[in-house]
Amino acid sequence: MQPASETLAARPPGRLSRIAEPVRTNFPDRAWAALLAVLGAAVLVVAVVIVFALWKLSAGVLKHTGIASFVINSQWDVVRDVYGALPFIYGTLVTSVVALVISLPVSVALSLFLTEMSSPRVRTVISFPISLLAGIPSVVYGLWGLFVLVPVLRTRVEPFLAKTLGFLPFFQGPPLGLGYLAAGVILAIMILPTITSISIEVLRTVPLSLREAALALGATRWEAIRMAVLPYARAGILGATILGLGRALGETMAVTMVIGNSPTISASLFAPGYSLPAVIANEFAEASGALHTGALAALGLILFAVTLLLNVAARTLVRMSTHGPSRAAS
Amino acid sequence: MQRRRAVNALMTGLCALGLALALVPLVSVLWLVLSRGISALDLDFFTALPSPVGEPGGGVGNAIAGTFYIVGIACAIGVPLGVGAGVYLAERGSGRVGDVIRFTAEVLSGVPSIIVGIVAYGLVVLPMQRFSALAGGVALAVLMVPTLARSTEELVRLVPGVLREASLALGVPEWRTSLRVILRTALGGIMTAVLLAVARAAGETAPLLFTSLNNQYWNWRADQPTASITVQIYNYAVSPYENWHDKAWAAALVLLLLVGVLSLAARLLTRQRFGAQR
Numbered sequence: 001m002q003p004a005s006e007t008l009a010a011r012p013p014g015r016l017s018r019i020a021e022p023v024r025t026n027f028p029d030r031a032w033a034a035l036l037a038v039l040g041a042a043v044l045v046v047a048v049v050i051v052f053a054l055w056k057l058s059a060g061v062l063k064h065t066g067i068a069s070f071v072i073n074s075q076w077d078v079v080r081d082v083y084g085a086l087p088f089i090y091g092t093l094v095t096s097v098v099a100l101v102i103s104l105p106v107s108v109a110l111s112l113f114l115t116e117m118s119s120p121r122v123r124t125v126i127s128f129p130i131s132l133l134a135g136i137p138s139v140v141y142g143l144w145g146l147f148v149l150v151p152v153l154r155t156r157v158e159p160f161l162a163k164t165l166g167f168l169p170f171f172q173g174p175p176l177g178l179g180y181l182a183a184g185v186i187l188a189i190m191i192l193p194t195i196t197s198i199s200i201e202v203l204r205t206v207p208l209s210l211r212e213a214a215l216a217l218g219a220t221r222w223e224a225i226r227m228a229v230l231p232y233a234r235a236g237i238l239g240a241t242i243l244g245l246g247r248a249l250g251e252t253m254a255v256t257m258v259i260g261n262s263p264t265i266s267a268s269l270f271a272p273g274y275s276l277p278a279v280i281a282n283e284f285a286e287a288s289g290a291l292h293t294g295a296l297a298a299l300g301l302i303l304f305a306v307t308l309l310l311n312v313a314a315r316t317l318v319r320m321s322t323h324g325p326s327r328a329a330s
Numbered sequence: 331m332q333r334r335r336a337v338n339a340l341m342t343g344l345c346a347l348g349l350a351l352a353l354v355p356l357v358s359v360l361w362l363v364l365s366r367g368i369s370a371l372d373l374d375f376f377t378a379l380p381s382p383v384g385e386p387g388g389g390v391g392n393a394i395a396g397t398f399y400i401v402g403i404a405c406a407i408g409v410p411l412g413v414g415a416g417v418y419l420a421e422r423g424s425g426r427v428g429d430v431i432r433f434t435a436e437v438l439s440g441v442p443s444i445i446v447g448i449v450a451y452g453l454v455v456l457p458m459q460r461f462s463a464l465a466g467g468v469a470l471a472v473l474m475v476p477t478l479a480r481s482t483e484e485l486v487r488l489v490p491g492v493l494r495e496a497s498l499a500l501g502v503p504e505w506r507t508s509l510r511v512i513l514r515t516a517l518g519g520i521m522t523a524v525l526l527a528v529a530r531a532a533g534e535t536a537p538l539l540f541t542s543l544n545n546q547y548w549n550w551r552a553d554q555p556t557a558s559i560t561v562q563i564y565n566y567a568v569s570p571y572e573n574w575h576d577k578a579w580a581a582a583l584v585l586l587l588l589v590g591v592l593s594l595a596a597r598l599l600t601r602q603r604f605g606a607q608r
Contacts, residue, residue: 036422132356133355147575196352281444303444
């Protein structure tokens, strides 16, 4: 027994179809290899070009204002060439947090329902509308938000919130419809497919034996989910959430159309605000000179840096969760 | 036990509620686009130029054509790069470099599309001193490359290794094996991936706002501003005019049909491919 298991263990794992490194002596093969390498490098070139272009456009204004004061200044006065990013950063964060607060519970509930509680047939039927939700262009969501969601918020939801939760600073002031809340709700709808589909992917990798063990010990289905499935999938769901957050931060058109476009900072969710992508979308084409263009590009640079960090973190978490910790380093 | 059963039933109900909540906006969006869009839709809408405020009739023919034009430019640039990068990752990307490229592609696919618009502005609009269809195409191409690279890699990896071995054993050079055996086998899947990428690109608005801008007339020159259906929807929607709002809904319906047909075609292609294998 002993030697047999040893030879099994000594065999190189997997990849039986792997061919020895080919010797490329003829010209066409070398040319083909070089062409492929160039095309592969295209992805890296795209990344470098993005960073370079953003930096080149925004370097002027960052030197003019200073990076720190650019970020913490809350004045945005194009006429006097005063540029501060704070209202846009604030609006982006507030709308994204609102979106997560609404979307996360719904997405997790939906993904649990589809993976743990329903038959495979329901799963395939439902996965189609979820992918539809992801496929609707954001300008269409904006259109719907502007003419359907905003009136509903103005006439029903915001007065109701003011009446019941009006003692909180978030729900005070006149119900305008256009504002942080509208943008947050639209974003919640838009990131729902992202969080849901990745959560489903993560939940599918939870070993069946964990569920079976919990059920065999007499747990109800919900207890099995709470005690066996969710703890195992926690990191992956966190990763899905961060990916959703990254999408919410960068979403442009729908937010631009419903946030109210006012470079101010208000505690109330009913108030109009502004977000980083929205101000870029509105002002870039008609920017009045290099400083203004540069300031907008600098807002883009901030947005790029934040989404980049979030994406790296999220991808690492999701990989860890679906491939096991050993793969995370690669 | 009774209490635990009740909790179980309650949580099951809440999870099902999540499903219902997710479907409400979807149904609402689709229903409104269909019902409000269809009333302003006629043949003219697909072929005519936009009419001025207050004048009845007119259409978005130039914007539909412009979307096809810009997406066409994006495909010409983005498809070879994206598919090529995917083939590289599948065939030679097992080392450290491959991992770096793969991770970069994953991370790049999360970059907001408006950022890509700024990049295309810096790369194309500034040097050319004018907004152009080319700039819009470059922006969309940059968006296509990472997603295409990743899906192409997956599809090429699906091709059985024995096919390659058989081809090489017959003395076919490596480059011809890659092109004529591996790529041809994966072609159906790659077409699907390209169609999905095109559908996504056609729905993009943000990267076009300050690259291809807009145009009231037909345009077939790559160095001129060009209308697109998405930017047109945006302009109509945020205008103060009632009859332009109607046109925004109609244009949204056209856009959804376009995106829907592309995705459906992609789905059918996939089904056909898998059907043939089984």
